[in-house]
Amino acid sequence: MDIDVSGIIIRGFAAYTFLLIFTRMLGRQIISQMTLFDYVVGITIGSLAADMTLAGSDNFWDGLLALAVWIILPIVLGWVTLRSYKIRKVVEGEPSLIIVNGTVDKQALQRHRFNIDDLMSSLRSQGAFDIADIEFAILETDGRVSVLKKAQKAPLTPKDLNLATPYVGLPTTIMEDGNIIEHRLQEVKLSKEWLITQLRNRGIHDISEVFIAQIDTQGNLYVDLKKDGPK
Incomplete structure (x- = not known):
């Protein structure tokens, strides 16, 4: 079977270029605050771009149209969710309290299919090893866990000691x-x-x-x- 090497290279370069343009249009939120749905959309877009590379020249434009649809729909949905609180909550969900005053909300964990091992791993990544030290823990819509320690367990800051600190800023x-x-x-x-x-x-x-x-x-x-x- 003959392989159309030049055609694959050309279509691969074109698919790569279109994918670069389209992902720039999507913005950075799909990467920085990726939800499960964003993850699935990203995989689908990548799969379509790969199919465009290997498809024949006759099917290239069909693949490009499908890729454009999968890019445009998230852009439109993002525009809608920016302006509609109700739609945003349906599409992205809401943060959920999973620890309150050192007590784990088991029902919230079950509702979000978040087991205790996942919870402890997320807490350790935030420097919290003892659940009793935690005032609030919130499961964010992207799967991250935000932690607020109890006041008596929080680290001291220069402000707590009334110490003056010089401005540092960014280099x-x-x-x-x-x-x-x-x-x-x-x-x-x-x-x-x-x-x-x-x-x-x-x-x-x-x-x-x-x-x-x-x-x-x-x-x-x-x-x-x-x-x-x-x-």
Whole structure:
């Protein structure tokens, strides 16, 4: 049997391109807050894209149409659920309290088919090993468990001790893989010449050696080289 190698490559590239475009249209929620239904939709879309690659040229456009339908429907449904509370609760469900004041709600676990081993695993991932220490635990619609510990079991914070803390903020990445990100330098009001001088002071004369460089809100420069350790 002859294999249409060039046709498979072309159709695979086209399917990949269309899938990339369509998934960008879906947005990030399908990944960051994936429900069981979103998971099934994602698998189906991937299966259709694979079928498009292996299908003959006559069936390619049929597969593309089917893929478009499976992409458009979640977009429309997402638009509807954003505007309708009732439909959103039907499609996505609601979070459920499964622990209240150190007591597990067995009926809620049974209703969501969530066994005690799954619960304990989820609690440990939140740093909660003793159910008695938990004020509330909520089973989210994506299967995650959110935990609020009792006040006497919560860790101390600087605010609890009336300690002043400096502002930390997020560091700014100004170099990646040997490339200077000039617009990031402008954001932190620094120049390319300043950065090169700082690198030379650290014995770095070739910027292509730099894997990543960041500057924090206190003005401290962190440099990690491709071959050596951080400086």
